[in-house]
Each structure stands twice: as C-alpha cells, then as structure tokens.
Amino acid sequence: MQSESFVVKQDINKVSLWKSTKPLLGRLDIEITERCNNNCIHCCINLPADDADVKERELSAAEIKSILKEAASLQCIEVRFTGGEPLLREDFEEVYIFARRLGLKVLLFTNATLITPHLAGLFAHTPPLKKIEVTVYGMKKSSYESVTRVKGSFESAWQGIHLLMERKIPFVVKGALLPANKNEIGEFETWAATIPGMDKPPTHSMFFDLRCRRDDGEKNRLIEKLRMPAQEGLSVLTRREDNYVKAMKEFCPKFMRPAGDRLFSCGSGKGSGCVDAYGKFQPCLLLRHPDCAYDLRGGNLRDALGNFFPKMRERKATDPEYIAKCARCFLKGLCEQCPAKSWTEHGTLDTPVEYLCAIAHTQARFLGLLKKDEKAWEIKDWQERIQGLAKGRHGYESKSRA
Amino acid sequence: MKVKAEPENVYKPAEDNVVAREIQGEFILVPIVSGIGDMEDEIFSLNETGKAVWSKLDGKQSLKDIAKALALDYDGPDGVIEDDGVGIAQELLKRKMLVEVKRK
Ligand code: SF4
Numbered sequence: 394m395q396s397e398s399f400v401v402k403q404d405i406n407k408v409s410l411w412k413s414t415k416p417l418l419g420r421l422d423i424e425i426t427e428r429c430n431n432n433c434i435h436c437c438i439n440l441p442a443d444d445a446d447v448k449e450r451e452l453s454a455a456e457i458k459s460i461l462k463e464a465a466s467l468q469c470i471e472v473r474f475t476g477g478e479p480l481l482r483e484d485f486e487e488v489y490i491f492a493r494r495l496g497l498k499v500l501l502f503t504n505a506t507l508i509t510p511h512l513a514g515l516f517a518h519t520p521p522l523k524k525i526e527v528t529v530y531g532m533k534k535s536s537y538e539s540v541t542r543v544k545g546s547f548e549s550a551w552q553g554i555h556l557l558m559e560r561k562i563p564f565v566v567k568g569a570l571l572p573a574n575k576n577e578i579g580e581f582e583t584w585a586a587t588i589p590g591m592d593k594p595p596t597h598s599m600f601f602d603l604r605c606r607r608d609d610g611e612k613n614r615l616i617e618k619l620r621m622p623a624q625e626g627l628s629v630l631t632r633r634e635d636n637y638v639k640a641m642k643e644f645c646p647k648f649m650r651p652a653g654d655r656l657f658s659c660g661s662g663k664g665s666g667c668v669d670a671y672g673k674f675q676p677c678l679l680l681r682h683p684d685c686a687y688d689l690r691g692g693n694l695r696d697a698l699g700n701f702f703p704k705m706r707e708r709k710a711t712d713p714e715y716i717a718k719c720a721r722c723f724l725k726g727l728c729e730q731c732p733a734k735s736w737t738e739h740g741t742l743d744t745p746v747e748y749l750c751a752i753a754h755t756q757a758r759f760l761g762l763l764k765k766d767e768k769a770w771e772i773k774d775w776q777e778r779i780q781g782l783a784k785g786r787h788g789y790e791s792k793s794r795a
Numbered sequence: 796m797k798v799k800a801e802p803e804n805v806y807k808p809a810e811d812n813v814v815a816r817e818i819q820g821e822f823i824l825v826p827i828v829s830g831i832g833d834m835e836d837e838i839f840s841l842n843e844t845g846k847a848v849w850s851k852l853d854g855k856q857s858l859k860d861i862a863k864a865l866a867l868d869y870d871g872p873d874g875v876i877e878d879d880g881v882g883i884a885q886e887l888l889k890r891k892m893l894v895e896v897k898r899k
Contacts, residue, residue, distance in 0.1 A: 416818070416819065465816075468818050468819065470818065493827055494814065494827060495814065496814035496815075496816045496823075496825040496827075497825075498825070517829060518828060518829060519827060519828055519829070520826075520828075520829050522825070522826070522837075522838075
C-alpha cells in the first residue's frame with residue numbers, strides 16, 4: 394500500500410479527470426426557462442416572465458432531475474443553468490440542491506435581480522463550486538433600464554450583487570455593450586476590478602445573435618440595429634492592444650484553417666450539449682434547427698450523444714455560397730460562422746453570415762493577415778501568413794502606428 | 796476543536812457534506828457544503844489507499860477491522876495498513892468528510 398498523501402486537493406480546471414478518453418458527457422447546459430423578468434432590447438431568447446403557456450410547456454423539476462441524474466451517470470462533472478433568467482423558476486432551489494448533491498458543479502448565469510437573502514444564504518452554505526456569472530447592463534439607472542426596459546431592475550440587480558459580495562460568494566461580471574451603455578465601459582471595468590472573483594477583465598458581448606427561436610421579425614430588426622459595427626467592435630477588442638495581439642498570435646496558428654464542406658468543425662455535441670427549456674437536446678445553446686435537436690422527452694442523453702449527434706456532425710454544407718467562400722476560407726476559427734450562427738441569422742445550417750464575415754475580415758486586416766481589399770477565401774499562402782503573424786513578421790496595423 | 800482518528804473508532808462518510816464519485820477511474824470527493832474546499836473549483840481525489848479505505852468506511856467496521864480486511868487483499872504488514880487507515884481518517888475528519896459513529 395502507499396502511505397504518502399491520501400487526500401489530494403485538486404483544481405478541477407487544471408487537472409484532467411478524463412485521462413485518455415473523454416466521457417460521453419463532460420459538461421451539460423440546461424436552459425431551464427426561456428422566460429425572463431427583464432426585457433432586454435438585444436436579447437435573443439427572452440420570453441415574458443408571466444407567460445403561462447410557456448411555463449406550462451417547460452420541463453418540470455422532476456424531468457430536470459432525471460436528466461441531471463443521467464448526466465451524472467455519464468460522468469458529467471459540471472452543469473450550467475441558464476435561461477432566460479434561471480432564478481425565475483420557483484423550483485430553482487430544489488433543482489440546484491439536487492444537482493449539487495449528485496456531485497455536479499453548477500455554473501449559474503443570471504442577471505442577479507432575483508438574488509434574495511435566502512438564495513445568497515443557499516449559495517453560501519451550498520456553494521456552486523463555479524463562480525456565478527452576472528451580466529450587468531449599465532452602470533447607471535438610466536442606461537441599465539434603457540437596456541432591460543424594466544423599472545426598478547437596476548436597484549434589484551445591485552441589491553443582488555451586494556448580497557453576493559456580503560456573503561463572499563465568488564462571482565464574476567460580464568457586460569453587454571449597447572448604444573446606451575458603451576460610454577460606461579471604463580467605469581464598468583474599473584468597478585469590475587474591485588470584485589474579488591475577477592481575476593481578469595470582464596468580457597463584453599457586442600456582436601449579438603438574432604432570435605434563435607426565429608419568432609420575432611421586429612425584434613430581429615431591432616437587434617440588427619443594435620449590433621456593433623465591425624470596425625467599432627475591433628476598437629473595443631483592441632483597446633488593450635498588446636494583450637489582443639499576443640492572444641491572437643497564439644490563437645491563429647492553433648485554430649484557423651479552411652474547414653472544407655464539413656459543417657461542424659467545433660466540438661459541439663461531443664462530450665457536451667444543451668437541453669432547452671422544453672427537453673430538446675441540442676449540440677449547443679444556439680443551434681435550434683429541428684434537424685439538430687433530439688427530444689429527451691422520448692429518449693435519453695446517452696442515445697443523443699452516442700448516436701444522434703455523431704450522425705448530425707457528419708453533415709456537409711450544400712449552399713453554393715458557403716462552398717465557394719466559407720469552405721475555402723482560412724479565417725474559419727477566427728470567424729464565428731457555424732451552423733448555429735447560420736440558424737439564428739438565416740434559418741439554415743450553411744448560409745454565410747455577412748455580419749460575422751465582416752467582423753472576421755476586419756480583425757484579419759488589423760492583424761496583417763489580409764490586405765485592404767483581399768477576401769480570405771481567395772488566399773493561397775494563408776499558412777505562411779499565419780506563421781508570419783505568430784513569429785511577428787507580419788506588421789499589423791497598430792493603433793499606435795496608425 | 797481538534798479531531799483525532801482512533802483505530803478502535805467507527806466512521807462513515809459525511810453524506811451531507813461530500814459526494815464521492817468515480818470518474819474514469821479517478822476517485823474524487825466533491826464538497827457539497829462550504830468550508831471543505833474553501834475556494835471554487837476545489838475537489839479532492841483519493842489515492843489507491845484512500846480509495847480502498849473509503850470504500851470500507853460503512854459506519855459498521857472500526858479502522859482496525861478495515862485494516863485487517865485490507866491486509867487480506869494488499870501486501871503489507873498489519874501495522875502499516877492500520878496507520879494508513881488512521882491517517883486517511885484523520886485527513887477526512889479534518890475536512891469534515893467523515894463522521895464518527897458512536898457505538899451503542
Ligand atoms: S470570414 Fe466569411 S467566408 Fe470566412 S468563414 Fe467567415 S463568413 Fe465564411
């Protein structure tokens with residue numbers, strides 16, 4: 394027998410429990426409701442908090458528990474509860490405790506407005522083991538509520554955040570950059586740096602997705618107007634220019650290359666997936682195309698992960714524009730074009746998303762990977778260009794030099 | 796309060812505080828309540844000895860009995876196995892992952 398160290402503390406993010414083979418399911422997302430008590434102008438998912446029909450269709454606590462149980466039996470280690478606003482569900486506490494008692498770590502995405510002293514006490518006593526992620530929509534009442542469109546939401550969010558602080562519950566904040574709050578980015582980041590759980594600057598969403606349920610044309614037009622133009626997005630991404638360039642020098646050689654007509658070049662549906670509020674199991678949060686959703690009410694996670702998703706992942710693109718551009722494009726990886734984004738934008742799996750294309754080309758030009766009028770799918774010497782960037786040979790358009 | 800594991804004592808997992816899981820052959824203890832892993836993302840893994848002892852901590856056998864049973868399966872003098880068992884119990888008690896079962 395060995396007698397050195399019997400119990401070893403491990404940081405689960407630094408050690409791999411999955412030695413040679415990955416389990417069928419390592420991480421599960423559950424969107425426990427699509428309803429939200431906010432009504433954010435840019436949101437791709439929210440339905441009214443009091444929508445009784447929607448509530449009726451949602452998975453029951455018993456159904457969620459049985460999914461969690463199966464997930465744990467498949468060696469899943471982490472579940473993300475998201476929404477909508479997950480804390481809106483009256484049975485949140487029941488489901489949360491159940492997940493934790495299965496030995497699952499819980500990652501909670503919330504707007505913090507519904508965090509009560511009781512819930513803060515729950516998180517203090519039974520910690521999620523992952524930092525709670527709070528999205529903040531503005532530093533002032535006027536900006537915050539012009540995004541959420543709910544009176545009093547600013548005060549409720551700050552109250553929730555203060556409760557987390559008071560009870561020393563680890564959390565991080567994230568921003569959503571919109572016309573009403575984008576001037577507050579400095580103030581937001583300065584404040585975020587004072588939060589104990591923030592070991593790096595907050596992330597910001599700004600390249601918003603359209604309604605993934607494809608249910609509201611008017612809302613889609615509004616979201617389109619609110620999305621940050623590619624050039625402006627670049628200036629946000631590069632406001633800490635050295636960090637951005639350093640990260641890109643590492644990222645580009647690893648992840649950028651043409652993917653051909655294979656539709657799924659990401660890892661979605663491989664060891665992870667997302668259950669929507671009604672029991673449809675999708676390879677990722679956004680991809681709600683009916684061909685990609687497996688109904689857990691008539692099946693199970695094992696079948697979806699072992700049979701349904703692998704078959705789905707074999708799908709090839711057929712859209713001629715996709716074949717001519719995306720299939721040959723070396724920006725794939727930097728560009729977020731994927732079946733899910735195609736679905737949210739066009740209702741198909743393989744239509745190029747012009748907005749994402751512009752964002753990727755703008756970044757590539759900044760990094761010196763493309764010249765002014767070049768199109769990425771026409772570039773033959775892309776490998777040399779990426780190597781050049783990694784080795785610092787390619788001059789990027791430094792803001793300081795411009 | 797300082798807790799000390801004794802070979803004659805009987806212990807069982809503190810089921811309200813911790814869940815034991817086996818993931819790809821790795822035996823891990825996931826804290827449920829605070830004050831065990833004080834930071835987020837802390838889990839605990841047991842080595843082979845720890846795993847063997849944990850599986851026998853059923854609230855019925857003393858550490859001494861467990862050591863005797865393990866001596867049949869493992870190569871090692873009784874004394875060393877018993878010391879290991881006490882060491883493990885000590886560590887687990889300290890982390891509130893184990894509770895003592897009072898004998899009637
Ligand atoms: S940059 Fe354009 S062509 Fe390239 S993958 Fe993205 S959408 Fe397709």
